[in-house]
Amino acid sequence: MVYLQRLVIAPTQRQDWQIFLTDAQQHYLVRVLRLGSGSRFIAMDGQGSSWLCELAVSLTQAKIIESISVETELCLGVTLMVAMPKGSGFEQIVSQTTELGVATIMPLRSDRTLLNPSQGKLERWRRLTQEAAEQSERQLVPKVLEPVDFATGIQLTNSLNAHRYICVARGDAPHLLNCLLERGLLEETVQLHNSQPSSVLVATGPEGGWTAAEVEQAIAAGFQPVSLGSRILRAVTAPIVAMSLVAAALEIGVRRH
Ligand code: SAM
Numbered sequence: 001m002v003y004l005q006r007l008v009i010a011p012t013q014r015q016d017w018q019i020f021l022t023d024a025q026q027h028y029l030v031r032v033l034r035l036g037s038g039s040r041f042i043a044m045d046g047q048g049s050s051w052l053c054e055l056a057v058s059l060t061q062a063k064i065i066e067s068i069s070v071e072t073e074l075c076l077g078v079t080l081m082v083a084m085p086k087g088s089g090f091e092q093i094v095s096q097t098t099e100l101g102v103a104t105i106m107p108l109r110s111d112r113t114l115l116n117p118s119q120g121k122l123e124r125w126r127r128l129t130q131e132a133a134e135q136s137e138r139q140l141v142p143k144v145l146e147p148v149d150f151a152t153g154i155q156l157t158n159s160l161n162a163h164r165y166i167c168v169a170r171g172d173a174p175h176l177l178n179c180l181l182e183r184g185l186l187e188e189t190v191q192l193h194n195s196q197p198s199s200v201l202v203a204t205g206p207e208g209g210w211t212a213a214e215v216e217q218a219i220a221a222g223f224q225p226v227s228l229g230s231r232i233l234r235a236v237t238a239p240i241v242a243m244s245l246v247a248a249a250l251e252i253g254v255r256r257h
Helices: 023-032 089-100 119-135 150-156 176-182 185-190 212-220 237-256
Strands: 006-008 018-020 040-044 050-055 061-068 077-083 104-109 162-167 199-204 224-226
Touching: 006 023, 006 119, 040 061, 077 089, 077 237, 089 104, 089 119, 089 237, 104 119, 104 150, 150 212, 162 176, 162 212, 162 237, 176 224, 176 237, 199 237, 212 224
Parallel strands: 006 040, 077 104, 077 199, 162 199, 162 224
Antiparallel strands: 018 061, 040 050, 050 061
C-alpha cells in the first residue's frame, strides 16, 4: 500500500462522513505537505479508529472514503512509570516508547528526581505522543498522565490487574525478559478473550537511582525487581530498553501461537 500521511483528529472534528480540519492541520496538509483537493490521507482518532480521507475542494474539510483497520497495537496494555530525568530527556522517552507501543506513561517524582515540569511540558509531551503515533502508524495515542509522587503512583496502580516490575540497576535481580517469558505472559495474550484483561507495568528510576525505601515500597505493592542487563543504562535509555523488551516478548508470543 502506498504511504499516506496520518493525522490525529479530535472526536468533535468528525461529523458523519466529513472531517473539519483545524487551521494547523490545513496548514500542515496544504502548505507543508503540498496536498491539494482530492489528495488522500489517513485520519485517526487516537482511540482505535482510522479513516481513509480525501481533501475537499475547499481544503478546509475532508471526505471520509472508508473506515480502515490495521493492527499495530500490542495485545496487552503497557504502562511505564518513569522517574523524570533532568533536562529534555523525557521528550525522548515519550517519543521513542510511543513508537515501541506504550499505552500509558506515568511521569514520577521520586526521592531523587530533580525535574519539576510545568503544565507546558505536559502539553508538549502529549503533542509528542500524537506525532510519534502518526509516524509509527499506531491506532492508539498513548496517555501521558499528570506527574505524581512515587507513593501516589504506586497507589494508583493498586487496582490494576497487572504484571509489575521495577528496574533496579544493581544487584542480582532476574532479567526482565526472563520474567516476561516465565510468567506465562505469552499464553495469556492469546487467551485474552477468556480472561480478565491484564497489563504490564514497568518502573524505571532517575539518574541517581531509586532509594532503598522506594524499592521496598514497590516490592510490598507486588512489583518484581528486575535487571535490564549487566550495564548501567542512563535514566533516558532504561525505559526505552524496558519497552523494547516487553514489546518483543509480546510480539514473539503472538506470532508463535
Ligand atoms: N546511579 C544509579 C546507580 O549507580 O545504581 C544508576 C541509576 S540509572 C542511571 C537510572 C535508572 O535506570 C535506574 O534507577 C534503573 O531503574 C534503570 N536502570 C539502568 N540500568 C539498569 C540495569 N542494568 N538494570 C535495571 N535497571 C536499570
